[in-house]
Amino acid sequence: MSLFTPQTPARRCPRCSAQWLWGYRYRQQELDVCRACGGLWFDRGEVNGLLRQLHPEQAPECFTETFGASLGPADIHCPDCAIPLERHHLLLNYHSEIDICGRCEGSWIDKDELPQLEQSPALQQHLDDINQGISWKTFLFQIFSQLPVEYNIKPKRTPWVNYVLLLANLIIFMAYYFYPPNYDYVLSNFAMTPIALSAGEQWWTVITAVFLHGSVIHLLGNLYFLYIIGDNLEDVLGHWRYLLLYLGCGVFASLSSMVVRLGSDVPSLGASGAIAGLFGMYLLWFRHASLTFMFIIYQKKLSALWFFILWLAINIFGLLFQNEAVDYAAHLGGFFIGIVIGLALKEKVLAANPILGLLSRAEVKLKR
Ligand SMILES: [Zn+2]
Numbered sequence: 577m578s579l580f581t582p583q584t585p586a587r588r589c590p591r592c593s594a595q596w597l598w599g600y601r602y603r604q605q606e607l608d609v610c611r612a613c614g615g616l617w618f619d620r621g622e623v624n625g626l627l628r629q630l631h632p633e634q635a636p637e638c639f640t641e642t643f644g645a646s647l648g649p650a651d652i653h654c655p656d657c658a659i660p661l662e663r664h665h666l667l668l669n670y671h672s673e674i675d676i677c678g679r680c681e682g683s684w685i686d687k688d689e690l691p692q693l694e695q696s697p698a699l700q701q702h703l704d705d706i707n708q709g710i711s712w713k714t715f716l717f718q719i720f721s722q723l724p725v726e727y728n729i730k731p732k733r734t735p736w737v738n739y740v741l742l743l744a745n746l747i748i749f750m751a752y753y754f755y756p757p758n759y760d761y762v763l764s765n766f767a768m769t770p771i772a773l774s775a776g777e778q779w780w781t782v783i784t785a786v787f788l789h790g791s792v793i794h795l796l797g798n799l800y801f802l803y804i805i806g807d808n809l810e811d812v813l814g815h816w817r818y819l820l821l822y823l824g825c826g827v828f829a830s831l832s833s834m835v836v837r838l839g840s841d842v843p844s845l846g847a848s849g850a851i852a853g854l855f856g857m858y859l860l861w862f863r864h865a866s867l868t869f870m871f872i873i874y875q876k877k878l879s880a881l882w883f884f885i886l887w888l889a890i891n892i893f894g895l896l897f898q899n900e901a902v903d904y905a906a907h908l909g910g911f912f913i914g915i916v917i918g919l920a921l922k923e924k925v926l927a928a929n930p931i932l933g934l935l936s937r938a939e940v941k942l943k944r
């Protein structure tokens with residue numbers, strides 16, 4: 577914020593009352609700012625000017641259009657009209673409070689509310705997407721596919737790496753699965769077998785196994801999860817970092833499977849371990865996202881956290897009590913490293929994508 581030509585301050589801060597409001601120039605708007613509390617006074621129309629400048633395509637005609645109902649009078653007064661300001665929620669589903677004067681339509685914004693106000697058109701758009709309800713379409717989709725429907729923000733950039741990963745998995749599968757000699761050759765040379773890998777043979781299988789699948793259902797399930805989860809992660813990580821972390825989680829998952837099943841000659845294959853790594857990051861960075869869960873015929877939107885807790889429970893149960901048909905050790909290893917990466921990068925990712933921080937706050941009202 578740069579100091580605007582100092583002028584004689586004419587108004588008192590509604591919060592600090594003993595302090596004056598000073599004229600500042602901020603993003604081409606002239607605002608009145610309290611130097612003590614950092615709060616800002618916007619005259620009528622100035623908030624709209626600011627939002628139009630920040631979001632030329634998304635800004636509403638008038639920012640009061642998207643308000644929730646009045647919450648009653650505030651304990652602070654309009655610096656011009658001296659009447660109590662009215663409290664409002666910033667958005668219907670974002671319960672950060674701002675104060676408006678009913679007479680002059682000026683608005684008081686506390687210092688920590690400014691980022692939320694500035695992002696409000698984007699927040700509104702994202703909340704509309706996330707808060708969509710379940711419908712007969714989502715019900716039919718899940719009852720036939722047994723796969724969840726995702727509710728999350730739309731990625732800003734095209735997930736090219738994710739498309740390439742999806743296509744690579746599909747092409748590789750088509751190349752060997754339907755022709756038995758190829759199938760046997762690929763499985764014995766490129767799937768990860770603990771007994772071979774731990775003897776230092778076939779080291780490449782830690783990564784090649786991640787691109788193989790053992791059945792059509794296995795392939796389609798993995799591709800679907802990669803499709804819904806991967807685009808958001810690639811969006812916040814950037815293309816190359818996303819690719820690197822995907823492959824890294826895959827390698828870690830293969831090694832986990834080797835360690836847990838040491839001495840086994842049952843080959844392990846599938847993208848599930850790498851995708852489980854993506855689950856870990858997704859759950860830490862997209863707290864607002866929902867995935868539907870179906871209990872027999874009852875469909876419900878669950879938070880990413882609850883969805884993956886259930887997924888985790890199923891996998892731990894599987895690891896303890898099932899045979900080796902599904903590689904639960906790879907799933908759990910991948911998920912573990914995903915959580916570690918998710919925690920390590922959380923601060924960086926949220927700083928680079930402030931909207932994720934705003935969406936993980938308690939002010940967000942999610943419909944689940
Ligand atoms: Zn103040």
Ligand SMILES: [Zn+2]
Binds near residue numbers: 654656657678
């Ligand atoms: Zn007023």
